[in-house]
Amino acid sequence: MHELSIAYNLVEVASQSxxxxxxxxxxxxxxxxxxxxGVVRDALEFSYEVATAGTILxxxxxxxxxxxxxxxxxxxxxxxxxxxxxxxxxxxxxxxxGDLRQGRELEIESIEIETE
Amino acid sequence: xxxxVLEIRKGVLNKNDEIARGLRSRLQVAGVLTVNFVSSPGTGxxxxxxxxxxxxxxxxxxxAALVGDLATDNDARRLAEAGVPVKQIxxxxxxxxxxxxxxxxxxxxxxxxxxxLFIENVGNLVCPSSYDLGExxxxxxxxxxxxxxxPLKYPNIFNSADIAVITKMxxxxxxxxxxxxxxxxxxxxxxxxxxLATSAKSGAxxxxxxxxxxxxxxxxxVSA
Numbered sequence: 001m002h003e004l005s006i007a008y009n010l011v012e013v014a015s016q017s018x019x020x021x022x023x024x025x026x027x028x029x030x031x032x033x034x035x036x037x038g039v040v041r042d043a044l045e046f047s048y049e050v051a052t053a054g055t056i057l058x059x060x061x062x063x064x065x066x067x068x069x070x071x072x073x074x075x076x077x078x079x080x081x082x083x084x085x086x087x088x089x090x091x092x093x094x095x096x097x098g099d100l101r102q103g104r105e106l107e108i109e110s111i112e113i114e115t116e
Numbered sequence: 117x118x119x120x121v122l123e124i125r126k127g128v129l130n131k132n133d134e135i136a137r138g139l140r141s142r143l144q145v146a147g148v149l150t151v152n153f154v155s156s157p158g159t160g161x162x163x164x165x166x167x168x169x170x171x172x173x174x175x176x177x178x179x180a181a182l183v184g185d186l187a188t189d190n191d192a193r194r195l196a197e198a199g200v201p202v203k204q205i206x207x208x209x210x211x212x213x214x215x216x217x218x219x220x221x222x223x224x225x226x227x228x229x230x231x232x233l234f235i236e237n238v239g240n241l242v243c244p245s246s247y248d249l250g251e252x253x254x255x256x257x258x259x260x261x262x263x264x265x266x267p268l269k270y271p272n273i274f275n276s277a278d279i280a281v282i283t284k285m286x287x288x289x290x291x292x293x294x295x296x297x298x299x300x301x302x303x304x305x306x307x308x309x310x311x312l313a314t315s316a317k318s319g320a321x322x323x324x325x326x327x328x329x330x331x332x333x334x335x336x337x338v339s340a
Contacts, residue, residue, distance in 0.1 A: 002211055002243035010128045017124050027119070031128075038245040038272045085271040088307050096307035098275075106246065108124045115118045 003043035006106070007051035014111050015056045023113035026057045034067045034105035035085050041066065069103035132247055135215035139222075139250030146227035149333035150235065152251035154273055156266070157239030159259040160283040162191045163316040165234055169198035171326055172232060179232035182221050184213040186238060195236075201225065212243040215250055232329065241270040252336045259284045260293035264301055271305040278309070279328065285315040 010029070018026045033039060041064055048062045069082040073090035079101050080090050089096050127133055143150050153161050165181060172179045180201040183191045192204035203221050205213060218235060235251060237244045256277035258266050261284060267274045274280065280302050288295070295313065302309055312328065314321035 002246065005210070006128060006246070009131070013126050013128060013130060014124070017122060017126070021122055023122075024117075036272050036275055038242060038276075085275075085305070086268045087304055088275075089304075096303065098307040098309075100275075104276075106129060107127045110121050110123045110125075112119060112121050115120070 001043060003039060004047040004050065006039055007044060007047035010048070010108065011051045011055055011057055014108055017108075018056055018111060018113050021113060022115050023056065024116055025114045026060045026111050027114060028061050028063060028112035029057065030063045030065065030109040030111070032067055032105045032107050032109050033064050034103040035069050036100075036103040037106040039106055065109070067102055067105050070101045071097040072099040072101055073097050074099070129246060129248075132215050135219060136248035136250040139215055139219055140252065143227060143233065143250060144252070144337050146230070147337045148227055148230050148233050149253070149329065149337055150233045150249075150251045151329070151332075152235045152237060152244075152249050152254045153257060154237045154241070154244045154254065154277065155239060155257035155259075156241045156262065159239070159257045159262065160316060161236050161239070161257055162194055164257065164281065164283055164314065165236055166195055166198055167316040167319070167322060168234070168325070168329075169195065169200050171322055172329075173199060175326070177231045178229060179234065180225060180230045181234040181236065182218060183236040184217075184238045186210075191236065201230075207238055211238055211240050212247050213237050213249055214247050218249050231333065241266070241273050245273040245276045253278045253332050255279045255281055257281045257283050258298070258302075260288045260291045264294050264297040267298070267301040267305050274302060274305045274309075277306070280306075280309055280311045281325065282311065282313045283316065285313050285320050286317045 014029055052058050070079050073080050075093050075095045088098055155161050169179055181195050182203050182205055184205045185191055186207055186209055189204040192202050195202045205217050205221055235249055254277045256274055312321050312325050
């Protein structure tokens, strides 16, 4: 379980940007989370409360946008979405593909801040 | 009071990734091929690494190893028997290694004298997958005693690796290990991944593994 340490990293990145922008408080954090990020959403949400306590992010909302895996299928010549992390095959033509285009994301998309 | 939205678009592990990128280029320029071993506890990372270090020394190549462990230095002591520089990274209970730990532990080594650097990650198939350590090659190890479906249970780490090494092949028959099923499962979560069947005990598959290391070094290092 490394979600707590991920949550502390998240707080560090978000508060740095917030403080640079002159924020007094962060109210919302929007996170993009890929299916291959290796991070469990529930565990992260639980850890978020602990990691934000007493910081500029205290009582802010964490909005997680889950991103499915997308690979490029050379046969279909198109980017396709996979239904499962256990099956790297094009859902249309069944050709195996490991040409990952989306799925490892673990990034802060935006934050909402209050300034005076 | 004013409310506004700030676009950030920054990776949560941005700091680790930056350190890892710096490490990778520093190591490549020094001619070091860096290999990160990940697996569950008990797969035989240490035995496999021991055999690798000895074989490289016999071939006249220099290598070194960094070993991550939650609490003990048993693995580092075992590896030091191979007669190469070994350092223990004690994570004090943390479930993975981070790039900064690698950087700190390399500080007093002369990199230009090392051809192959091995990092033995903490035995864990979940957390280490998120952390780039500046390695060139990530190797996931799977022992025949663990069962063929491990890749399906831990797709993230298998997908993040470059090479899969099956260990303890000497026990395959006793465990009724189904190699074809293991291959299918690995292929399913990481199409095209190179798979090597090895035994640190009998030496099976070691020459193919060493050839693979040499080829990677030639392909990636500036002064290979």
